Amino acid sequence: xxxxxxxxxxxxxxPIGIETAKLVTKKSGMELVGAVDISKDLVGRDLGEILGLxxxxxxxxxxxxxxxxxxxxxxxxxxTTGSRIRKIYPELEEIIQAGLNIxxxxxxxxxxxxxxxELMKNVDNLAKKHQVTVLGTGVNPGFVMDALPLFLTAVxxxxxxxxxxxxxxxxxxxxxxxxKIGAGMTTDAFYEKIGKKELGHVGLLESLYLVAEKxxxxxxxxxxxxxxxxxEKAVKTQYFSLKPGDVAGIRHSVKGIKKEEAVITLDLRxxxxxxxxxxxxxxxxxxxxxxxxxxxxxxxxxTAAVLVNSVPVVINARPGLATVKDLPAAHFRG
Amino acid sequence: xxxxxxxxxxxxxxPIGIETAKLVTKKSGMELVGAVDISKDLVGRDLGEILGLxxxxxxxxxxxxxxxxxxxxxxxxxxTTGSRIRKIYPELEEIIQAGLNIxxxxxxxxxxxxxxxELMKNVDNLAKKHQVTVLGTGVNPGFVMDALPLFLTAVxxxxxxxxxxxxxxxxxxxxxxxxKIGAGMTTDAFYEKIGKKELGHVGLLESLYLVAEKxxxxxxxxxxxxxxxxxEKAVKTQYFSLKPGDVAGIRHSVKGIKKEEAVITLDLRxxxxxxxxxxxxxxxxxxxxxxxxxxxxxxxxxTAAVLVNSVPVVINARPGLATVKDLPAAHFRG
Numbered sequence: 001x002x003x004x005x006x007x008x009x010x011x012x013x014x015p016i017g018i019e020t021a022k023l024v025t026k027k028s029g030m031e032l033v034g035a036v037d038i039s040k041d042l043v044g045r046d047l048g049e050i051l052g053l054x055x056x057x058x059x060x061x062x063x064x065x066x067x068x069x070x071x072x073x074x075x076x077x078x079x080t081t082g083s084r085i086r087k088i089y090p091e092l093e094e095i096i097q098a099g100l101n102i103x104x105x106x107x108x109x110x111x112x113x114x115x116x117x118e119l120m121k122n123v124d125n126l127a128k129k130h131q132v133t134v135l136g137t138g139v140n141p142g143f144v145m146d147a148l149p150l151f152l153t154a155v156x157x158x159x160x161x162x163x164x165x166x167x168x169x170x171x172x173x174x175x176x177x178x179x180k181i182g183a184g185m186t187t188d189a190f191y192e193k194i195g196k197k198e199l200g201h202v203g204l205l206e207s208l209y210l211v212a213e214k215x216x217x218x219x220x221x222x223x224x225x226x227x228x229x230x231x232e233k234a235v236k237t238q239y240f241s242l243k244p245g246d247v248a249g250i251r252h253s254v255k256g257i258k259k260e261e262a263v264i265t266l267d268l269r270x271x272x273x274x275x276x277x278x279x280x281x282x283x284x285x286x287x288x289x290x291x292x293x294x295x296x297x298x299x300x301x302x303t304a305a306v307l308v309n310s311v312p313v314v315i316n317a318r319p320g321l322a323t324v325k326d327l328p329a330a331h332f333r334g
Numbered sequence: 335x336x337x338x339x340x341x342x343x344x345x346x347x348x349p350i351g352i353e354t355a356k357l358v359t360k361k362s363g364m365e366l367v368g369a370v371d372i373s374k375d376l377v378g379r380d381l382g383e384i385l386g387l388x389x390x391x392x393x394x395x396x397x398x399x400x401x402x403x404x405x406x407x408x409x410x411x412x413x414t415t416g417s418r419i420r421k422i423y424p425e426l427e428e429i430i431q432a433g434l435n436i437x438x439x440x441x442x443x444x445x446x447x448x449x450x451x452e453l454m455k456n457v458d459n460l461a462k463k464h465q466v467t468v469l470g471t472g473v474n475p476g477f478v479m480d481a482l483p484l485f486l487t488a489v490x491x492x493x494x495x496x497x498x499x500x501x502x503x504x505x506x507x508x509x510x511x512x513x514k515i516g517a518g519m520t521t522d523a524f525y526e527k528i529g530k531k532e533l534g535h536v537g538l539l540e541s542l543y544l545v546a547e548k549x550x551x552x553x554x555x556x557x558x559x560x561x562x563x564x565x566e567k568a569v570k571t572q573y574f575s576l577k578p579g580d581v582a583g584i585r586h587s588v589k590g591i592k593k594e595e596a597v598i599t600l601d602l603r604x605x606x607x608x609x610x611x612x613x614x615x616x617x618x619x620x621x622x623x624x625x626x627x628x629x630x631x632x633x634x635x636x637t638a639a640v641l642v643n644s645v646p647v648v649i650n651a652r653p654g655l656a657t658v659k660d661l662p663a664a665h666f667r668g
Contacts, residue, residue, distance in 0.1 A: 023491050026491075139489060143488065143489055147485075147488075148485075150663070150665045151481075151482075151485055151663050151665065153643070153665045153666035154477065154481075154639070154640055154643050154644075154663060154664040154665050154666070155473055155477055155631050155636035155639050155640055155643075156636070156639050156643075156666045157357050157360075157635055157638060157639045157642075157666075158666070158668075159666045159668065214665055214667070215665070215666060215667060215668055216667045216668040217668060285666070286635055286639075287631065287632035287635045287636055287639075288629075289627060289631065290627065290628040290629065291625065291626070291627045291628075292625070292626050292628070293623060293624065293625045294624040294625075294626070295622075295624065297489050297621065297623065298621035301491055301620055301621045302489035302490070302621055304491060305488070305489050305490050305491045305620075305621075306488055306489055308491075309487070309488050309489075309490075310488075325662065325663070325665065326662060327662055328659065328660060328661055328662055328663075329484070329485050329488060329659070329662075329663050330488040331484045331485065331487045331488050331548055331549070331659065332487035332488065332490045332491075332492070332493045332549060332619070333548070333549060333550045334492075334493065334549055334550040334551060
């Protein structure tokens with residue numbers, strides 16, 4: 001007996017949204033029934049063409065989400081428009097009020113930092129009222145520096161410290177990522193942007209606090225540092241040509257401090273030409289766990305995968321705003 | 335406000351049961367309220383003394399589970415008496431009928447192989463009837479060769495093959511483990527025991543089929559091989575002295591075959607004096623994932639940890655027989 005397909009709307013058609021929508025088209029159990037984007041270049045065009053498929057999908061991009069949700073029944077919206085909860089809140093509100101579940105790549109949605117707590121509480125209340133589930137997830141945050149280390153602690157009798165590293169060769173990543181890590185800037189310009197909070201990775205603090213909450217850890221202090229990684233030799237990507245001394249990328253760290261010691265450290269380095277890219281988790285505990293993922297989990301492909309693999313989990317979850325650790329872990333299904 | 339402590343009964347006081355019960359005594363949110371074992375050496379003694387604590391616990395070991403369950407209210411039973419569902423079924427039945435949740439180290443309980451399907455279905459029905467949750471878990475099976483690789487596939491758009499290795503230096507492990515891998519035997523005696531199914535690791539097939547089911551993979555064939563690993567030089571553990579040529583342990587592999595290719599391989603080597611112990615998972619897919627845990631996840635400590643860390647998850651789960659992938663992943667909580 002044929003199972004009913006899960007009806008999916010893609011909201012946001014930047015590089016991650018396109019990768020996500022393409023993956024949905026490959027899933028036999030899912031069907032793309034709508035797409036939303038504000039870009040004038042995309043509105044009205046067939047999604048198949050935008051995704052680079054060799055066929056049309058009969059789904060035209062619209063910039064009017066509300067009208068789409070009203071006329072097109074769907075089970076879930078894959079939402080990939082932005083990092084900041086303040087920016088995306090009106091979009092989430094519209095989707096939830098239409099009674100649709102949401103899986104979002106918004107980094108801030110992973111876990112409520114103090115400054116976002118009120119808006120996130122609103123999302124939670126609204127989701128419960130409309131009986132839908134909202135999940136913020138991804139690879140980082142959402143997997144390598146939060147869900148994975150927490151998952152590993154299942155085999156620990158005690159956890160004293162966790163040290164996580166993610167070293168990404170940004171030269172292999174999409175343009176917006178290379179841009180947001182400051183590639184090609186002078187170090188002066190870099191620090192100026194840092195001062196204005198225009199550079200840096202969103203989500204490290206969310207990962208830190210998610211891990212801490214689940215482990216039952218409290219910090220005396222949290223230290224965040226953002227510094228440039230400078231190119232030592234000339235290096236060229238599809239988008240940037242760096243001279244020695246140019247900014248190649250970023251080193252962004254957060255540390256949860258307890259009794260003057262870093263008990264949880266997240267050390268993220270994303271730069272063009274990074275040697276030895278990898279993800280690692282070191283749990284100082286009983287037993288000790290030293291995990292390493294060679295090459296690291298490839299960001300863009302993996303982010304699309306996590307969003308799509310989370311669909312069955314979110315559809316079956318209790319209403320409300322969930323975190324990746326409240327739900328059964330997502331997994332691939334062929 | 336003080337939260338009510340979770341009331342725990344420890345069922346089975348072999349090495350794993352003792353490690354598990356000790357860990358429960360360290361958890362501020364849990365309380366050991368009973369202990370069951372059939373050993374005449376243990377019955378009637380105070381659990382604190384058996385665990386090697388420097389205090390009594392006011393809990394005496396009994397061999398009458400039924401009477402204990404009737405007079406002592408508890409939330410969950412940590413069950414560590416055996417691997418085989420046929421052997422432990424009457425114990426499970428008694429616990430479930432008393433209305434208690436179960437977390438068991440029984441390897442067969444992880445996932446229903448065909449020959450165990452009927453008994454497992456009975457467990458599931460009985461658990462639903464009495465509104466309790468039953469979970470089979472552990473480190474292997476339960477974590478390194480099933481839950482972990484499945485967890486990793488969350489970031490995969492496609493999974494073509496998975497290769498898992500676990501190399502354990504059995505010289506560091508408990509006596510029952512060293513014995514069950516054939517340490518100290520001649521290779522002839524080893525193969526004789528294999529013929530009688532008296533040797534080998536229980537749980538590899540359970541892990542294989544759990545992974546396959548969750549990934550939606552079907553096999554044309556499954557190949558299982560068990561061979562001795564022979565000591566190349568003299569080696570001594572707390573329990574065994576091996577001469578060169580003696581059996582040092584076991585290599586036990588299972589492979590799920592599709593179109594004449596191994597699409598899922600579990601390769602377990604447990605032997606005294608193993609070089610380079612580790613756990614590894616290699617996912618051939620999009621993206622490719624190469625994970626390695628240096629030294630491997632230490633078996634006995636970790637098994638106790640998984641059982642105890644699963645308590646909050648199981649207590650909050652829907653009634654029935656669950657698998658480790660149906661529930662939110664367990665994690666440490668301090």
